Amino acid sequence: MSAPRLLPLALLLTLGLTTSASAHRLKLFLTVEDGALGGYAFFIGGGRPSGADVIVKQSGREVYRGKTDDHGDFRWKPPAPADYSVTIDAGDGHWAEAAVTADRLGGAEAPSPPVETAPPPQAAPACAPTDAAAQAKLIEAQVDRAVARQLRPLLEAYDQAEGRVRFNDVMGGIGMIVGLAGAGLWASARRQKRRDDGHGD
Amino acid sequence: MAHIPDGVLSFPVLAGGAALAVGGVALGLRRMDEAEIPKTAILASTFFVASLVAVPVGPSSVHLLLSGLMGLVLGLRAIPAVFVGLLLQAVLFGFGGITSLGVDLVDIAFPGVAAALIARPALARAQGWRVGALGAAVAAAGVAGTAACVSLALALSSADYVPSLRVIALTYIPLALAEAALTGGVVAYLKRVKPEALGLAEEAAA
Numbered sequence: 106m107s108a109p110r111l112l113p114l115a116l117l118l119t120l121g122l123t124t125s126a127s128a129h130r131l132k133l134f135l136t137v138e139d140g141a142l143g144g145y146a147f148f149i150g151g152g153r154p155s156g157a158d159v160i161v162k163q164s165g166r167e168v169y170r171g172k173t174d175d176h177g178d179f180r181w182k183p184p185a186p187a188d189y190s191v192t193i194d195a196g197d198g199h200w201a202e203a204a205v206t207a208d209r210l211g212g213a214e215a216p217s218p219p220v221e222t223a224p225p226p227q228a229a230p231a232c233a234p235t236d237a238a239a240q241a242k243l244i245e246a247q248v249d250r251a252v253a254r255q256l257r258p259l260l261e262a263y264d265q266a267e268g269r270v271r272f273n274d275v276m277g278g279i280g281m282i283v284g285l286a287g288a289g290l291w292a293s294a295r296r297q298k299r300r301d302d303g304h305g306d
Numbered sequence: 307m308a309h310i311p312d313g314v315l316s317f318p319v320l321a322g323g324a325a326l327a328v329g330g331v332a333l334g335l336r337r338m339d340e341a342e343i344p345k346t347a348i349l350a351s352t353f354f355v356a357s358l359v360a361v362p363v364g365p366s367s368v369h370l371l372l373s374g375l376m377g378l379v380l381g382l383r384a385i386p387a388v389f390v391g392l393l394l395q396a397v398l399f400g401f402g403g404i405t406s407l408g409v410d411l412v413d414i415a416f417p418g419v420a421a422a423l424i425a426r427p428a429l430a431r432a433q434g435w436r437v438g439a440l441g442a443a444v445a446a447a448g449v450a451g452t453a454a455c456v457s458l459a460l461a462l463s464s465a466d467y468v469p470s471l472r473v474i475a476l477t478y479i480p481l482a483l484a485e486a487a488l489t490g491g492v493v494a495y496l497k498r499v500k501p502e503a504l505g506l507a508e509e510a511a512a
Contacts (some may be wrong), residue, residue: 130309130360130399130400130401130486144378149360150364199311200311200313200314268501270358270399273356274398274399275354275355277398278351278354278355278394278395278398279351279354279355279360281390281394282347282350282351282354282390282391282394283347283351285390286343286344286346286347289338289343290340290343290344293339293343297340
């Protein structure tokens, strides 16, 4: 029956600790820039593991293994666009995974953009404005880079927000525990009542 | 790091952890009587919330476990309380995997409960500053036990993890100190105002 005394204590502890609603989980921010896989691992709530293993797999087969640098960043340029999955293993049981599809990795290089009757490759002077295919490729690379630069903060913010501990979820969890306690009390009250009735007869 | 995600541990470790966890929960539930349910629920929600909050320490991050405090206040009933907290964290936030729930429960709850059960007779006799010191020691032992269990679970699963276990041990030291200070203060307070909250009054009366 010490619950009434414990309650304020527990509440105090709880409130003191929820002010910074951050949490404990490793997440991976993965992006593509200039045809290279890059990004970093981060703990929700702060901190980036440095020296963690970075493992890139292509359809289950390991194609690259490296380590994150002092800032938790990593970068690897794949030889050819393909579907890759990147795993960060902090080595202490923290582990995160993300995937990138081939078309984000400059998959555009494989199917050439629609060009009207590409002229045969000539002796290629230093600046050949007539080579429409090369120009289209150049423009596409520039646009990719610009879009990646602009999207990066958005993607980062999304990854951060996705892992945040939401107040609603916390309250839902506490409500669940209260409900379980209620169910337990109900069950034990029923048992008690049946026993009392049994004695009464 | 007490929340081990899915896909890290090997199957025998997972199965062993699950078996121990089921046994522990059953043992704890058998000790549960009506008067203990509210107290257990309050500490379960405290654990649920407190261990969501992580603080970056060096290359990793840590969060409170409160297993020593729960062990002292709830005894074996701490095991189902921690189980509920862990289950909700896994389902709502993806902290720790569902398959590794058993191992996580053993890692977090068992050391604190064991330390508390060992320390309880001494705590009943202790007076003055020794009460707080005992509480602190239980908390520190619980954290050390968790570090040992997590390391063991990882080392048993794959030898690749062995080099990084030293890092884990280092990050647990500040956590052990913080938990020791917190639990020491709470236990000293409870012993003064409400000794039966620590399960001491029954023994004194008996």
